[in-house]
Amino acid sequence: MGEKEVLQGLKDMMKAVEADEAAFQNLALQLFQYQYRHNPPYRRFCQSRGRTPRIVKDWWEIPAVPMRAFKEATLSCNDPAEAEAVFMTSGTTRPGKRGKHVHPTLDIYNRSMLRNFRQRFMGARDVLSMGILFPRPETLPHSSLAHYLSLAVREFGGEHSSYLVDGEEVHFSRLLHFLREAERSGEPCALLGASFHFVHVMDFLEQEGLSFRLPEGSRILDTGGLKGQSRHVDPDVFYAGLAARFGVPRHRCINMYGLTELSTQFYDDGNETVPSKKSGPYWIRTRVIDPVSGEDVPYGETGVLVHYDLANVHSVLAVMTEDWGKAVEGGFILMGRAEGAEARGCSLAAEEFLRSSKG
Template sequence: MPERDSLDLELQAYIENGINDDARFNELALQLFDYQYRRNAAYRRFCRSRRAEPGRLLRWEQIPAVPLTAFKDLTLACEPPEDAAAVFMTSGSTDPSRRGRNYHPHLHLYDASLRAGFARSFLPDRRTMRMLVLNPRPHQQPNSSLAYFLGRLVDFFGTEDSAYLMDGDDLQIDKVVAALREAETTGEPVALLGTSFAYVHLLDALEQEGLTFHLPAGSRLLDTGGFKGRSREVSAEDLRASFMQSFGIPAPWCINYYGMTEISTQYYDNTLRDALLGRDIRSRHKTPPPWSRIRIIDPETGANRPPGEKGLVVHYDLANRGSCLAVLAEDSGYDVLTDNPEDGGFVLLGRAEGAEARGCSIALDEMLQANRP
């Protein structure tokens, strides 16, 4: 069996197993680093500049993390880009001429991560559910990881009466209202899925019409994204309050997820899972699944920040086999402490500013310097 196929099977088995095994994660991360070092030329040059080579590293924490912006400036792929089964691209809202690209030779690992993570954090009590999607269909946004993600959720977990309620950029308010009224009548719980800004648009329209709903118990809501490039922003707390007021969905059942084009795993709020397990919800934070790790680092030294102290977010994602498993985000956050370490996680604070932003710039300069002729 070719090395690539063998590695893919090992990674997929670990993702689908769903058991948090530090020793096995470390073994697979070092194995994947070795593969990406040999196959990804731009990444290899960067690692050599840091004297990080296979055989010299003992822990996953030592694997060099690629700065997020490098995906805009370099081709970070382990196989020929022209052979990619999918190319996910950033929106380019900051600079349309420069869009980050993540090349996927196949989507087996992406799908495995998507299925396991969603079932673990959003549907731990159900196998399927009617899904109402406030986003265009995947074929309307072929390079959008978000559109692909939501489409596969419908494929894997949606009942036959699930529906997409946007056509391009047009949110079909009448269809949303009809679907929500139907849910109230039948008593069957529904799941609302969409971007934060789509919800703001919907909430504004419902308020204008004086419409509110009391969706059946067990209904839930997933939102993602921020308001970059938008003229209006709404805090997460205000959004959850509006969800309760407009849909009757309690705050713990309103889940935000954090994902990026440049990685292949999503991070969900802990609250729905904790509520179903009868746990006391002391904080709202993102929980990394077993096939991913998060480090919160000092932007100057690269050392781990103590819990509660702000730093840069670094992702280590075993599902991101096609490019780089270690990615330095342009976001800041902090670790949280819980009674059970396996239920810990991190709080996302938003785009890096100040020292954290300078740390991202320095990392990018180092990456580009290593790849200059």
């Protein structure tokens, strides 16, 4: 099966009302075959593990590339020079060494984001005025989050939507105008952005002695990860602060978990309790593994998260993260960055990829 057939199969899956395990299995194996054929570094990695399309019979047997591999090789089935977009990691953990995810076209990425966002964040509403606490795509052209938020505004943002960041700094007067107008109008609105910007905003509001009560039905989306760009805040304190400063109940404070290396995002259903359960749409699956053995850990125990994202058509569908978590009914609990044995296992996997991918 070629690229066109895989793309059509995925588009059909994204239109479906509910999950179809057989369809996921079939498309995952077809996509693995396509990526094995057209992605040379990935093919060499698979060969080193003795996993080829003739041998692999189930989606969970498809070799997962360690996340760090995106910093060491161009994992693309197409010519990167002709890409519509190249999203890059922030480089906060390894300055000067940024991972890159090549997107020859953003069609599937956009479909995945919009279908999932509508269901998990918008709920019954078609439009919300949105205040965006993150730079515009023109400022950060290689940021997947900047693109994600611009899509949200373009497709779901009301007429009073506004970017509340200039360059990379919060524009506080514009922020206050947005919040006051939302209170005055009585129409539900949304604040969306990076968690560290929310910390800066809450610090500012506390300093100014300000708080707001946004209209019933308003909601907040934060994207997690302070990444050294603000003071550390305990998650329970963070969500209590959002509720207190904006008058948005914690069950309307949604956290999105996404990675540059993926084309699909995970969401929770609010943060009345933390850590919250994350889940994704039916074109993505998650395993929790021991990174050294590659085997699933017993249900409910902690391991490293591996995501199988069918929307990663043009790179690799299976990505082993450096995040640890545990499986729960209907999703997983994200526990943070891998530490100790888990971190060493991730490093070993990355070293194995480096050795094999060079040919």
